[in-house]
Amino acid sequence: MTYDVIIAGAGITGAAVARELSRYKLKVLLLEKEAEPAFGVSKSNSGIIHAGTQNSPSSVKGWLCVEGNRLMREEIAADLGLNFVQCGQLIVVFDLADLPELEKIKKDGEALGIKGLALVDRAWLEKNEPNLGPEVKAALHVPTAGIISPYRFVYALVENAVKNGVDLKTSSRIVGINRIEKGGFYVEAGGTVYTARFLVNAAGLYADELSALAGAPTFKITPRKGEEYLLDKKREHIASHIIFPLPSKASKGILIIKTSDGNPMIGPTAHDVDDKADLATTDEGLAEVLSGVRRMMPSVSKSDIIAYFAGLRPVAGKDFIIRHEDSAPGLVNAAGIQSPGLTSAPAIAVMVCDLLKKHGLKLEPKAEFHKLRQRPAHLFQLPLEEARKLIEKNSAYGDVVCRCELVSAQEVRDAIKRGASTLDGIKFRTRAQAGRCHGGFCTTRIMKIMQEELGFPVTALTKRGPGSELIKDERK
Amino acid sequence: MKERELVIVGGGPAGMAAAVAAREHGVEDVLLLERDQHLGGILNQCIHPGFGLHHFKAELTGPEYADRFASLVKEDPNIEVSLRSFVVKLTKDRELSFLRPGSLEEIKARAIILATGCRERTREMIQIPGSRPAGIYPAGLAQKMVNMEGWIPGKEAVIVGSGDIGLIMARRMALEGVLVKAVIEIQKTSRGLVRNVVQCLEDFGIPLYFQHRISAIHGRDRVEKVDVVKVDDEFKDITGSGFEISCDTVLISVGLIPENELLEMAGAEIDRKTNTPVAKDVNLTSIPGVFACGNACKVYDLVDWVTRDSMLAGKMAAEYLKAK
Ligand SMILES: Cc1cc2nc3c(=O)[nH]c(=O)nc-3n(C[C@H](O)[C@H](O)[C@H](O)COP(=O)(O)OP(=O)(O)OC[C@H]3O[C@@H](n4cnc5c(N)ncnc54)[C@H](O)[C@@H]3O)c2cc1C
Ligand SMILES: Cc1cc2nc3c(=O)[nH]c(=O)nc-3n(C[C@H](O)[C@H](O)[C@H](O)COP(=O)(O)OP(=O)(O)OC[C@H]3O[C@@H](n4cnc5c(N)ncnc54)[C@H](O)[C@@H]3O)c2cc1C
Numbered sequence: 151m152t153y154d155v156i157i158a159g160a161g162i163t164g165a166a167v168a169r170e171l172s173r174y175k176l177k178v179l180l181l182e183k184e185a186e187p188a189f190g191v192s193k194s195n196s197g198i199i200h201a202g203t204q205n206s207p208s209s210v211k212g213w214l215c216v217e218g219n220r221l222m223r224e225e226i227a228a229d230l231g232l233n234f235v236q237c238g239q240l241i242v243v244f245d246l247a248d249l250p251e252l253e254k255i256k257k258d259g260e261a262l263g264i265k266g267l268a269l270v271d272r273a274w275l276e277k278n279e280p281n282l283g284p285e286v287k288a289a290l291h292v293p294t295a296g297i298i299s300p301y302r303f304v305y306a307l308v309e310n311a312v313k314n315g316v317d318l319k320t321s322s323r324i325v326g327i328n329r330i331e332k333g334g335f336y337v338e339a340g341g342t343v344y345t346a347r348f349l350v351n352a353a354g355l356y357a358d359e360l361s362a363l364a365g366a367p368t369f370k371i372t373p374r375k376g377e378e379y380l381l382d383k384k385r386e387h388i389a390s391h392i393i394f395p396l397p398s399k400a401s402k403g404i405l406i407i408k409t410s411d412g413n414p415m416i417g418p419t420a421h422d423v424d425d426k427a428d429l430a431t432t433d434e435g436l437a438e439v440l441s442g443v444r445r446m447m448p449s450v451s452k453s454d455i456i457a458y459f460a461g462l463r464p465v466a467g468k469d470f471i472i473r474h475e476d477s478a479p480g481l482v483n484a485a486g487i488q489s490p491g492l493t494s495a496p497a498i499a500v501m502v503c504d505l506l507k508k509h510g511l512k513l514e515p516k517a518e519f520h521k522l523r524q525r526p527a528h529l530f531q532l533p534l535e536e537a538r539k540l541i542e543k544n545s546a547y548g549d550v551v552c553r554c555e556l557v558s559a560q561e562v563r564d565a566i567k568r569g570a571s572t573l574d575g576i577k578f579r580t581r582a583q584a585g586r587c588h589g590g591f592c593t594t595r596i597m598k599i600m601q602e603e604l605g606f607p608v609t610a611l612t613k614r615g616p617g618s619e620l621i622k623d624e625r626k
Numbered sequence: 627m628k629e630r631e632l633v634i635v636g637g638g639p640a641g642m643a644a645a646v647a648a649r650e651h652g653v654e655d656v657l658l659l660e661r662d663q664h665l666g667g668i669l670n671q672c673i674h675p676g677f678g679l680h681h682f683k684a685e686l687t688g689p690e691y692a693d694r695f696a697s698l699v700k701e702d703p704n705i706e707v708s709l710r711s712f713v714v715k716l717t718k719d720r721e722l723s724f725l726r727p728g729s730l731e732e733i734k735a736r737a738i739i740l741a742t743g744c745r746e747r748t749r750e751m752i753q754i755p756g757s758r759p760a761g762i763y764p765a766g767l768a769q770k771m772v773n774m775e776g777w778i779p780g781k782e783a784v785i786v787g788s789g790d791i792g793l794i795m796a797r798r799m800a801l802e803g804v805l806v807k808a809v810i811e812i813q814k815t816s817r818g819l820v821r822n823v824v825q826c827l828e829d830f831g832i833p834l835y836f837q838h839r840i841s842a843i844h845g846r847d848r849v850e851k852v853d854v855v856k857v858d859d860e861f862k863d864i865t866g867s868g869f870e871i872s873c874d875t876v877l878i879s880v881g882l883i884p885e886n887e888l889l890e891m892a893g894a895e896i897d898r899k900t901n902t903p904v905a906k907d908v909n910l911t912s913i914p915g916v917f918a919c920g921n922a923c924k925v926y927d928l929v930d931w932v933t934r935d936s937m938l939a940g941k942m943a944a945e946y947l948k949a950k
Contacts (some may be wrong), residue, residue: 289759372919384887427846429757430757431756433753433755433756434643436753440947454634455751456748457750458750458753534730537725537730538729542728542729545729548727549710550661550725553661556714586745586748590746590764591745594767614760618847618848619763622780622781623777624777624778625778625802
């Protein structure tokens with residue numbers, strides 16, 4: 151099969167590139183090694199659409215972040231039906247002697263074009279964030295920052311790209327790349343060899359290996375682990391902004407993060423690790439997160455925690471690596487996409503398209519680009535009156551499966567129709583099992599719906615793809 | 627908004643006993659709302675015997691116990707049972723909204739009894755570190771899989787916690803041919819009944835490790851092994867005492883938490899630690915006319931005591947209605 155462009159990796163970067171390319175008359179293939187999109191770094195992060203502060207005005211990522219944030223606010227959230235909440239951010243200091251540092255962040259941010267930055271004092275904080283502890287003295291208010299569900303962002307981009315003609319192949323790990331003499335690549339994945347003139351490498355943690363496979367061993371990725379802890383929805387209102395301490399050299403510090411689904415989150419840590427598959431949380435990580443957060447907000451308690459996870463930032467030096475590799479003509483790397491990669495993705499996608507164009511890809515707009523995607527129905531996001539209308543239209547929206555997060559049988563079926571084939575895929579799309587009981591009540595029900603819709607035997611159902619089977623045997 | 631005399635939320639043993647007792651004490655109109663497709667609550671998955679020794683003076687299984695009440699409830703024309711009806715909202719004025727296939731209903735009740743039962747505490751609530759692969763289940767979920775669906779979750783299991791559910795599931799899994807390698811308990815003694823320690827573990831040669839905890843779960847896609855460490859009286863790890871157990875399944879049985887989110891939504895006072903209503907007596911809440919009984923009120927070991935106290939709740943609601 152022959153394509154104009156193959157994109158390696160259906161994380162936020164690959165998904166955004168796929169959607170951007172789907173505007174043009176091109177044959178595009180998106181290859182993903184996991185069973186579903188968004189199962190890499192893009193599923194485990196803070197979900198913040200950063201304003202762009204705390205990046206050097208001389209960095210690529212600084213500019214891409216500011217532009218990504220603008221695109222989200224002005225276009226993407228509305229076009230793709232995303233639940234983006236522009237809650238704003240506070241960077242707090244514990245010592246008024248640190249005010250010059252806030253001034254510097256403000257100045258750098260303004261140089262990047264970030265609007266509305268303002269220093270606020272203790273009185274403002276007491277009025278607007280009453281749960282902050284007495285140690286907090288002042289803050290920088292960043293109004294353009296917001297929050298989003300990171301995996302639903304990926305799914306929306308992928309769905310829209312597919313609607314506009316992109317081919318998606320999951321469970322397709324790229325294992326071989328051969329350069330074609332006259333230009334282009336043979337790409338082997340999932341037992342098939344595909345041909346493409348251009349290859350976009352958006353393989354996250356594995357982008358270094360893939361670039362080397364294509365003939366450009368030009369960088370190395372180091373995973374930097376971040377542990378995050380989610381709190382019960384009952385604590386939704388502990389904060390109304392995303393709250394950062396003044397950043398240190400190594401990281402942005404431990405944050406109090408609002409999430410677009412309601413549960414507040416605390417974290418992340420930032421420690422380099424050796425293993426690209428090490429997603430374990432640790433006793434030390436938990437202790438670090440709790441002590442970091444309690445300095446800002448003493449009332450946060452360990453017993454509020456209902457879930458946790460770790461993510462790995464794909465780090466390759468200080469900045470993103472977004473470039474054409476002259477040593478492997480036709481290869482464009484979008485690698486080292488650490489934070490703020492989620493925010494920057496739409497802007498990265500535009501930059502990647504420009505690079506492809508510069509190296510000979512013709513970008514001819516399609517007459518019929520469908521830019522809109524209908525938002526899936528989520529009971530938990532609806533006021534009761536709207537829920538009533540939905541249920542009266544389709545009774546299965548009134549058949550509640552997940553009691554903690556209020557998810558109906560129909561939403562589970564919708565998720566499967568939109569591409570979910572695993573238990574985690576259903577969780578990320580619908581929130582079923584994501585609440586305080588962790589699927590204790592609803593897992594068997596969801597598995598039965600999966601059996602019906604997918605036609606799998608129960609022993610073939612997985613948490614997140616082959617190897618993660620849920621049931622070992624069935625009683626005869 | 628429709629008015630009803632008494633609305634009971636939850637059709638487990640608590641809700642059913644309360645309904646029957648309320649009728650006995652003169653309530654004319656009872657609406658019993660149950661989320662599931664059948665009455666019985668958690669009893670439906672407890673197919674082992676050991677229920678009813680006190681109340682019925684007979685040794686019944688969970689479903690048998692539930693059926694005795696379910697027929698009383700169904701025989702009574704003044705008790706309306708609405709299944710697959712999930713209550714999503716409650717106000718302090720006893721207005722209640724529930725979803726069921728095809729409709730969203732709103733009702734005002736003169737009195738309400740919440741009999742919503744418990745949920746299980748999870749791995750996340752005790753913050754066991756490590757990875758998050760397939761094969762980690764709350765024990766009650768595993769019980770539902772095995773007993774109600776005939777699904778065997780794994781081949782080699784380790785169980786965290788020696789409460790009754792953990793003990794019963796150890797035996798259940800062993801009977802299904804699963805190699806149960808250990809039960810790990812952080813305390814010095816079991817929280818379960820002595821008869822369960824003997825009948826479920828000792829008779830099956832399953833080792834029980836007191837004063838131990840799981841310090842990490844390993845495995846990328848499916849559980850591969852757990853790290854176990856001995857702890858001292860302050861629950862601090864004893865260095866050098868660690869060992870590994872290979873397994874593909876970890877069942878978590880570390881206690882139950884009353885489900886009182888509706889009550890909380892209505893503004894009643896809730897003990898943040900136990901998630902139980904704060905009130906001066908059993909079955910009461912801080913809102914007049916709103917009662918809580920069964921496992922929603924406090925965690926019971928035996929269903930017989932759930933029945934006894936829930937019948938009292940039915941009576942209390944009847945008296946409240948008469949006095950109004
Ligand atoms: C703890 C943490 C918090 C963060 N918080 C934020 C935040 O709040 N805001 C923000 O903007 N950013 C944040 N980030 C950064 C953000 O998550 C990443 O920048 C972004 O998700 C990277 O996306 P990606 O698509 O480049 O990588 P990925 O999501 O990892 O996608 C790469 C994909 O490639 C696939 N793949 C790999 N190898 C192959 C192969 N050989 N064949 C086929 N497919 C392959 C992988 O399976 C994966 O799906 C955070 C990161 C972490 C770890
Ligand atoms: C796994 C397990 C094993 C046990 N083993 C034994 C034993 O061997 N012997 C013994 O005597 N006791 C045993 N018990 C204890 C005893 O069975 C329980 O204490 C008893 O079932 C609790 O009854 P309940 O009605 O309060 O709660 P449940 O039985 O949990 O019933 C609550 C009901 O409320 C419904 N509900 C909840 N929320 C809503 C809502 N918002 N809207 C509508 N409906 C709702 C639920 O679907 C459920 O049906 C066991 C308990 C468990 C959990």
